[in-house]
Amino acid sequence: MEPTTSDDVRSVSAEQFHSSLRGRRLIGNAAVVLFFLSTLVGLATLAALIIDILIDGLPWIDWDFLSTYPSRRPADAGLRSALFGTLWVGGLTALFTFPIGTATAIYLEEYAPRNKLTQLIEVNISNLAGVPSIVYGLLGLAVFVFLLGMGRVIIAGALTLTLLVLPLLIVAGREAIRAVPDSYRQGSLALGATRWQTVRHVILPSALPGILTGTILAMSRAIGEAAPLLAISGLVFVTFTPGHPFERFTVLPIQIFNWVSRPQLDWQHVTAAAIIILLLVLLSMNSIAILLRDRFQRRSEE
Amino acid sequence: MTKGISESHAGGETQRTSIMTTVANLEASQDSYESSDTAAPTERVSDRLPVAERPISLSTRNMSLYYGEFRALKDISVEIPERTVTAIIGASGCGKSTLLRSFNRMNDLIPGVRVEGTMEMSGVPIYDRRVDVTELRRAVGMVFQRPNPLPMSIYENIAYGPRRHGVRNRAELDEIVERCLTQAALWDEVKDKLKQQGNELSGGQQQRLCIARTLAVEPDVILMDEPCSALDPASTLRIEELMQELGHEYTILVVTHNMQQAARVSEMTAFMNMEEDRAGVLVEFGPTTEIFTTPKEKTTEDYITGRFS
Numbered sequence: 001m002e003p004t005t006s007d008d009v010r011s012v013s014a015e016q017f018h019s020s021l022r023g024r025r026l027i028g029n030a031a032v033v034l035f036f037l038s039t040l041v042g043l044a045t046l047a048a049l050i051i052d053i054l055i056d057g058l059p060w061i062d063w064d065f066l067s068t069y070p071s072r073r074p075a076d077a078g079l080r081s082a083l084f085g086t087l088w089v090g091g092l093t094a095l096f097t098f099p100i101g102t103a104t105a106i107y108l109e110e111y112a113p114r115n116k117l118t119q120l121i122e123v124n125i126s127n128l129a130g131v132p133s134i135v136y137g138l139l140g141l142a143v144f145v146f147l148l149g150m151g152r153v154i155i156a157g158a159l160t161l162t163l164l165v166l167p168l169l170i171v172a173g174r175e176a177i178r179a180v181p182d183s184y185r186q187g188s189l190a191l192g193a194t195r196w197q198t199v200r201h202v203i204l205p206s207a208l209p210g211i212l213t214g215t216i217l218a219m220s221r222a223i224g225e226a227a228p229l230l231a232i233s234g235l236v237f238v239t240f241t242p243g244h245p246f247e248r249f250t251v252l253p254i255q256i257f258n259w260v261s262r263p264q265l266d267w268q269h270v271t272a273a274a275i276i277i278l279l280l281v282l283l284s285m286n287s288i289a290i291l292l293r294d295r296f297q298r299r300s301e302e
Numbered sequence: 303m304t305k306g307i308s309e310s311h312a313g314g315e316t317q318r319t320s321i322m323t324t325v326a327n328l329e330a331s332q333d334s335y336e337s338s339d340t341a342a343p344t345e346r347v348s349d350r351l352p353v354a355e356r357p358i359s360l361s362t363r364n365m366s367l368y369y370g371e372f373r374a375l376k377d378i379s380v381e382i383p384e385r386t387v388t389a390i391i392g393a394s395g396c397g398k399s400t401l402l403r404s405f406n407r408m409n410d411l412i413p414g415v416r417v418e419g420t421m422e423m424s425g426v427p428i429y430d431r432r433v434d435v436t437e438l439r440r441a442v443g444m445v446f447q448r449p450n451p452l453p454m455s456i457y458e459n460i461a462y463g464p465r466r467h468g469v470r471n472r473a474e475l476d477e478i479v480e481r482c483l484t485q486a487a488l489w490d491e492v493k494d495k496l497k498q499q500g501n502e503l504s505g506g507q508q509q510r511l512c513i514a515r516t517l518a519v520e521p522d523v524i525l526m527d528e529p530c531s532a533l534d535p536a537s538t539l540r541i542e543e544l545m546q547e548l549g550h551e552y553t554i555l556v557v558t559h560n561m562q563q564a565a566r567v568s569e570m571t572a573f574m575n576m577e578e579d580r581a582g583v584l585v586e587f588g589p590t591t592e593i594f595t596t597p598k599e600k601t602t603e604d605y606i607t608g609r610f611s
Contacts, residue, residue: 114413183450187512190408191463191519192440201466206453 050279057272065273069239070255074266079274081238082255085154086281088242089251090223092158093165097222098215101166105173105211110199129167136164137231145232155245157232164228165218172214176207209293216289220282226253252278350385350550353569353589357424359384359523359553360405365419366581367400369412374400376581377419380572384424384522387549389564389590390557392574393605397582398557401574402525404428405555406442407435423523440467443516445526449508451500451515456483456492459500459511463519478518486514487544506537513544524548526556530563542567561606565594573602 068078104125112118140160150156180203188198229251235258238250250258252274259271350356360382367375375397382388390398400409407428409415421428428438440463451459460479461469469475479496483489488510492503500511509529516524526545530538545554545567558564564571571593573586586593586602597603 181450183446183448184452186408186411186446187450187452187515188462188466189411190406190439190444190446191466191515192436192438193463193466194436197466201462202452 053272053275056269057274057276060269060273061276066277070237070250070258074264074270077259077270079252079255079277080241082250082252082274083277083281084241085238085249085251086223086278088154088245088249089157089161089229090219090285092155092245093161093222094215094219096158096162097165097169097218098211100162101169101214101218102173102211104166104170105177106199106204108170109174109177110195110203125167125170129171132227133164133225134227134231136160137228139163140228141231150246152233152236152248153246154242154249157229157249157251158245160228160232161222161225164225165222168218168221169211169214172217173207173211176210176214177203179210180206212289212293216286216293219285219289223251223282223285224253224278226251226257229254230257252281353383353386356383356386358382359424360555361420361422362401362404363420365404365417365421367397367404367409368414368416368418370414373579373581375404376577376583378582378584380584380587382553382555383570384553385550386570387545387554387556387568388570388572389568390555390572390574391559391561391564391605392582392585393576394559395580395582396574396576398574399527400582402527402555402557403444405523405525406439406444408439408444410435440519441521442523442525443519443521445509445512445516445524445529447528448532449505449512451503451508451511454500455497456500456503456511457496459515460518463515467519482514482517483511485517485548486510487540488514504537506533506540509533509537509541510544513541513548517548521552523553523555526554528557528559531559538563561594565590573597573599573605575601575605 065078066083067080068076069080070082071077108118108122112121137160140156140163144150144156144159145152184202184206185198188202189195193201233249233251233254235254236248236250238248240247242249256271256274256278259267259274358381360380362378362380365375365378366373378401390401392398403409404417404421405423405428409417417429423438423442426433452462454462457479460482461475464475464478469478480489480493483492488507491507492498492511500508503511509532513524513529529545530541533541542563545556548554549567549569556564556568568590571588571590572584573593574582575585577583586597586599588598593602594606597606
């Protein structure tokens with residue numbers, strides 16, 4: 001090797017380094033500002049939306065608004081039937097989705113052999129998560145309402161929403177189960193526990209918080225959906241409180257859709273008020289689920 | 303302590319009979335098994351049979367194991383005496399853990415694993431279709447490389463196995479928990495915090511908890527897969543003492559990378575090596591003192607003296 005001076009060894013001289021440093025810092029800072037502004041786009045939109053709705057709708061909300069049925073006159077219009085409809089449909093959907101979704105996730109993660117069929121099932125579940133919701137509505141209309149002759153009733157709506165959100169819960173459930181350390185599984189099996197005992201006593205308790213989170217997200221999606229239920233229920237004018245799953249129904253998003261399309265100015269207030277109630281229902285559902293999740297988490301840590 | 307051991311001992315005997323019922327018509331093994339039964343009660347820590355005369359607990363004959371097409375173990379033939387600490391040493395990747403995990407069929411969890419040749423426990427073929435794998439795993443316990451307490455309390459970690467096998471009585475469970483923790487030399491440290499999570503203990507305590515939980519299902523054999531590799535020297539020492547103590551009552555098979563450990567704790571040593579086709583073979587098996595002082599094979603000597611690792 002030829003002898004070199006120490007200056008030649010460095011590919012970047014000190015002078016070069018310092019002059020380029022300012023530029024590099026500038027670009028770095030600019031990037032941070034850009035990222036922050038991008039974040040603001042979403043936040044600001046949400047804030048504007050909520051503030052606008054609160055201003056429009058908040059004065060309109062009172063007990064009468066919640067407890068009376070829809071009416072032709074904006075001043076008399078209430079949410080009672082839509083609120084009960086949403087509770088019925090949401091509750092039944094959760095009842096169907098949670099066990100079926102959890103069972104599917106357990107099967108796919110813990111039992112299914114790694115073969116072509118399993119792969120096919122997995123790919124299809126992922127694809128189903130991306131199918132537009134109106135398509136599920138038409139499927140529900142064809143299968144539950146007509147083929148099985150249920151009619152345009154609550155249970156048909158709940159079953160349709162179940163199909164819609166199942167893929168979401170299955171994917172979330174599988175992720176929760178996959179996150180359980182393999183050492184738990186091995187430890188349990190090595191003690192002579194059966195596969196099911198291992199799932200029941202070790203895997204499920206550890207995965208439950210994640211599965212519940214998945215259920216929350218799935219239910220939020222279900223309750224906010226208007227399109228598939230429009231296909232099932234139609235834009236009906238329901239002036240009674242549904243008492244069992246085989247009655248006609250409307251839900252909050254449909255009621256909102258119904259009201260928002262009316263020309264008179266007062267309906268804007270009614271619509272905004274209904275949106276606030278829908279957001280509140282979603283929020284309270286999420287908080288209940290989070291509370292539940294925390295309790296399970298604590299219990300599994302005890 | 304002595305009381306605890308003799309109790310677990312008696313328990314072990316009854317269970318050995320129960321795994322036998324899995325494969326009922328193996329007369330020969332039943333015989334050898336009963337002979338160990340009659341020998342057992344008179345046997346004390348001080349007057350154990352010499353290693354060479356102890357009955358065989360685990361044995362393999364021309365056993366090969368494949369991961370799909372790849373042959374990971376080749377023609378392994380070994381006879382492991384019961385109530386003895388046997389060490390398996392050898393370079394990384396030579397199949398020590400694979401062999402260990404064949405004895406309780408934990409390898410079944412890996413798709414594409416296939417075993418040829420025979421593997422027996424007290425004369426019962428381990429890979430026989432009639433053997434119930436959960437029953438086998440209860441009789442052949444396992445302690446893993448990394449301590450892996452279950453995500454529950456110390457008490458529940460011990461009670462987990464018995465509960466799964468049908469023990470419901472609270473007093474009985476209490477008794478098992480105390481006895482096993484005592485046997486694993488952990489009782490004094492945790493008796494006041496049995497409700498605490500198992501993973502809040504120190505690494506060494508966790509590993510002793512894992513040993514205690516294995517004892518709770520009253521196994522005959524305990525497989526240990528480098529049980530000290532994740533522990534500090536002081537904890538390692540405690541586990542080693544424990545292994546030696548338990549070796550009087552249980553058949554212990556321990557994989558270790560630490561040759562001093564093998565020399566300290568084991569009576570028998572198996573040396574494994576990897577052949578050119580990457581298949582693991584058993585090079586030499588014999589009393590630990592012989593393996594370490596007068597090995598018959600050149601490769602054993604090279605490994606022991608550190609000429610390769």
